[in-house]
Amino acid sequence: MFKKSLINLQEQYLITQWLFVFASRSEAFEKVLENESLSVLANLA
DSSP states (O other): OHHHHHHHHHHHHHHHHHHHHHHHHHHHHHHHHHHHHHHHHHHHO
């Protein structure tokens, strides 16, 4: 029983870590996209 709850805790930790990484990456990705579209607009202008 204890081992099982320990595994669940580990899984939850991994999931939260993954979500955190995913969130920060998508944030960075959005910034990159913004910068890209800005430079594209600058090139067009």
